[in-house]
Amino acid sequence: IPHDRTELIPIAQKLGFILHHAKPDYVMLTHWLDEKEPNQLPSYAMSTIGVGGLVVNKKREVLLVQERFAYVKNYFKLPGGCLDMGESIESGVEREVFEETGIRAHFRGILAFTYMAQFRFGHGDVYFVCLMSLDENEEDQKINYDPGEIAACKWMSLDDWANSSEKHPVPITLNLARLAIDVLGDREQLLEPDRIEVISKNPNRPLWHIVMYRNKTNDKKDEKF
Secondary structure, three states, rough: HHHHHHHHHHHHHHHHHHEOOOOOOOEEEEEEOOOOOOOOOOOOOOOOEEEEEEEOOOOOOOEEEEEEEOOOOOOEOOEEEEEEOOOHHHHHHHHHHHHHHOOOOEEEEEEEEEEEEEHHHEEEHHHHHHEEEHHHOOOOOOOOOOOOEOOOOOOOOHHHHHHOOOOOHHHHHHHHHHHHHHHOOOOOOEEEEEEEEEOOHHHHHOOOEEEEEEEHHHHHHOOOH
């Protein structure tokens, strides 16, 4: 139902239609007609996808931010946020880091990801933590954080942060810092992207572009960053 005809929603509901989802320009209602079979229409999007950028410079420092509006005060965390609709993990984490800190950093691979079954609006949440680096000519970038969203931003020794004696409000963050140290020391590997084209039977979209993230240890050339 178009957004400018919402007066039709009560009429549709009286005819057995139920709300499925809404977007800015329409409201979708559905009605399963076969009463002998259970409703098998898939529900709408059930998860959000977030990204965090663990940016490490040549001095082995990690880029951290302090949110302006945070439940825990004086808590420094990784810059990041939610992906926009249709955005890739790589593009999303690079955008979020730049928007929050003013630093241009580049995706290298996925360190780890977390999943929460009940998060925003009762839906699942997938959060990807990505290792990022700076090009040689970008090491002298100045921090220029967004004051509307960020209260403070700083570079901190990755080793000091990972081995902090203070009780951390989100302990998994320090686990990720230690994992990054292991990756930089070649004791762990990143999940890196392979881009795959898959032929689809859908005539409206005959070709699907899929990204598979995997450990490329066996086929990786010897290069550092």
